[in-house]
Amino acid sequence: MPDPRQPLVLVPGLACNQTVWEAQVAALADVAQVTIGDTLSDPSIPAMAQRILATAPARFALAGFSMGGYVTMEIWRQAPERITRIAFVDTTAGADDADALRLREAAIATAEARSLEAVLRGSLQRLVHPSAPREVAERVVAMALDVGLERFAIQQRAIQHRPDSHADLASVAVPALILAGAQDRLIAPERLERLHRTIPAARLALIADCGHMAPMEKPAEVTRHMRGWLAA
Template identity: 25%
Template sequence: METVEVDGLRIAYQRAGQGPALVLFHGAGEDSRIWRPQLEGLSDEFTVYAWDAPGCGQSDDPDPEMSAAELGAITAGFLRAAVPAKPHLLGLSWGSMVVLELYRGDPGLPASLVLASAYAGWAGSLPPEEVERRHAQVEAEIDQPPEKFIDEWLPTLFTDKADPAVVAEASRIMADVRPAGLRALLSASGRADYRPVLPTISIPTLLLYGADDQRSPLHVAHELHRQIPGSKLAVIPDVGHVVHLEAPDAFNTEVRTFLHGIAG
């Protein structure tokens, strides 16, 4: 792991490979280890960076009442400190909200966006009652031992066809979630609505989803596709929300093809 200091916080990250910079932003309750198949599979022609978000992995805990703007500023500070100019950004699930918040505040910073299993924020993509249900669920889980709620989350992240070893790997990573991290991420993003940002996106954007995603269903994907000018939508069949783990080869191929198209 490498580290940089941003706004008084130590932000940890992994780096692998050489080539154009591709930065990976993980989902809530995870850390950079969740990107193992991408750090291994895409580093043959990209410099792949995977951060530990504030409060996750080996990064410091932020203010528990962190705002979306503060998260965006930390993200921009991390990119400026650790990553060459104009990187490609890839955010999955909650990480897609991080990317959209970064773009809202710093649209000139990234070269392209990959939004995987993405939302326009929960409030921008889901019915109000579902937003409140999810918010209350995470709020209730923050101070519980992770083993009490991980087994409830896993069936919503994977299909029943997923490799048990991959599911077990994700479970081990999620077992290290910290209350401080969940509390800050919920504060920053729990009721976020990025619908106003979508039509302003003017850089190449790939939307990448699993066909059987329970948490961010395909109607969410199609709405983002409709709202983001010139965006591309790729759907990988028979996989769920953590598509990068359940179908890593197909996921990496879609990302690679998209980035090659930009370079071409």
Template identity: 30%
Template sequence: MTELPLVLLHAFPLDSRMWNDVRAPLSSVTRFITPDQRGLGRTPLPESGREPDLADAARDVVALLDQLEIERAVLGGCSMGGYLTMAVLRVAPERVGGLVLIDTRAGADPEQAAANRRAIADRAESEGHAGWLAGDMLPNLLGATTRSARPELAGTVRELVDGQDPAGIAWAQRAMAARPDSTETLRGADVPALVLVGEEDTLTTPEVAREMAEVLPDAEFAVLPAVGHLSPMESPATVADTIAAWLPSVR
């Protein structure tokens, strides 16, 4: 088994169940940990009284590593999980021995995108999010090939989205809207990195992912064919195999 544990953080607006289909193959090669982020899945939203900030969620990850007595881990995530990974790099870079960045980006939101996140947060708090949020997001979450060939996966994603706590949805959107640009953080990340992106990802395109990979000092880059933004759910065997083949490069 690979020496360092692998911790992968889920996308928005899902929870750790998005990793279910990669769990067995990755658990066979390393200690594999997939927490729910604050306010989503089974993790409650703390009452901090502070403005939503991914730095607080990053400290949750560090606290989990402490609890599990893990000094360093290969850390990564999909989409928002990637943003949170970059936040951990800012808060506690010494705890990160390698990076797995899947369908995510280094840049901050442009103002219009941030404003849209805040509007979604307000609506989720005022009327809940079940139904409309999944409906709005699904065309961008899943690639065109997946939507055509595996329509049942859209139902799985919808179920995960609808089952989240509206307060957690709102907190995550506001935290993501406020996140800083992480380009220089990644430029200083002197650890092995793996950058994966779906060929049909329209939210974080292969071009955006390639630019991120080029910033990292030691990165492998792969475009996954015929999948979109949720590549670990759309093509779990390819994602698991690619990560497993890369892990031995982490010392």
């Protein structure tokens, strides 16, 4: 008997692995056949997208977190006919401006000079809401250290070269979700609003008392919104 569950590909973010989506993989198992996209083996966003497409089902739902959102946008550019629905979690469709480019290079330089852990711990206030349990912050650090400095630097530079994706996303005509922590300090509200205007049929949802790491900070809320998106 065919499996009635939807194929769903979840794409991790910068310095993330399958851990970032761990709660959603478990909680959505009754409605989705979940696979995690590989963002750790390639030096560019287009190459990451190509690798995911090479191993994904013929048609599938697609959700990307943070940098994974940039990969999701590239997958849409390369093969929109294969995407049944699309979700963007704590991400933006714009390219880096000059300040963002400098900050990424500074993060790489600091990690190489002092350690990746030093960069991570210095960034926790921007990554995780103050109300989040300490264990969430420690899991974020442990996950990034597992990814490692070399991949962190490769991913930062891949992100620097991404294009602005607003024009490409204007063609999205499948069920779409834009989801973010209401206190995400890395994604400005006006960027979320512009993404929402770009995809008129998308549903925009903000999660209260939540920072950038929404899938780990508020797993039940993220799962609830994604379950509704999968049923749309």
